[in-house]
Amino acid sequence: MNVLSHREQLEKAAYTLKALANETRLCIVIQLSKHDEKTVTELVNDLNCEQSLLSHHLTDMRAKGILNCRKSGKNCYYSIKDERVIQLLECILKQC
Amino acid sequence: MNVLSHREQLEKAAYTLKALANETRLCIVIQLSKHDEKTVTELVNDLNCEQSLLSHHLTDMRAKGILNCRKSGKNCYYSIKDERVIQLLECILKQC
DNA sequence: AAATTATATGAACAGATGTTCATGTATCAA
DNA sequence: TTGATACATGAACATCTGTTCATATAATTT
Secondary structure, three states: OOHHHHHHHHHHHHHHHHHHOOHHHHHHHHHHHHHOEEEHHHHHHHHOOOHHHHHHHHHHHHHOOOEEEEEEOOEEEEEEOOHHHHHHHHHHHHHO | OOHHHHHHHHHHHHHHHHHHOOHHHHHHHHHHHHHOEEEHHHHHHHHOOOHHHHHHHHHHHHHOOOEEEEEEOOEEEEEEOOHHHHHHHHHHHHHO
16 A cells, blocks of 8 residues: 555644644643533633633634634633544543 | 643643654654564655655654664664554544 | 765754734623 | 723744755675
């Protein structure tokens, strides 16, 4: 079997891993995997980090297809977009 | 349960993910998971990339505890150091 | 001894990433 | 309508990453 046949899958995998390969981001995913959805403020409190930093991460992870965002009133509820990210996370935590 | 109790594990996980979040590196791991060990030249041919680029990746992945290296004559045989990386890879390819 | 092969290393650089700070915008409460 | 709250955005910057090129080193072959 030829390596090049994996090309696209590898590209996709590397892309997703890059979007997750960060402590803050892993922490976001862990929190969201436990609670379905959370507001930015809740996450700021969970992670004990700056609002703007979190916002940057959230915006980017959303742009990269990892997270969903639902607005309601003043709040913005983030959630995990694709179930498979949770499987991946579990595997990462198990094997790392 | 407190998020901070996961701190070290998260750090480790992020560290490992960073060491893998790259197409070339994933490809290296795939090749090595199929063949136990390979020389740099074999990998250069598999991946069709520059020797020095590969060498940089291999050196760094070794420094980060992902790969092993065994010298014999002119050749250098690289292999996967920790079985768990293979499990992780399989999971990544399955979920991504 | 000289040439060849296999691999590593270092400099240099572009581009990506992570972070902070200041500020913007929208919604809600007083 | 003013102020507070929730969140996003953009500039600025330091650091990290990926890549190439040139060169070094060590083992092997001629």
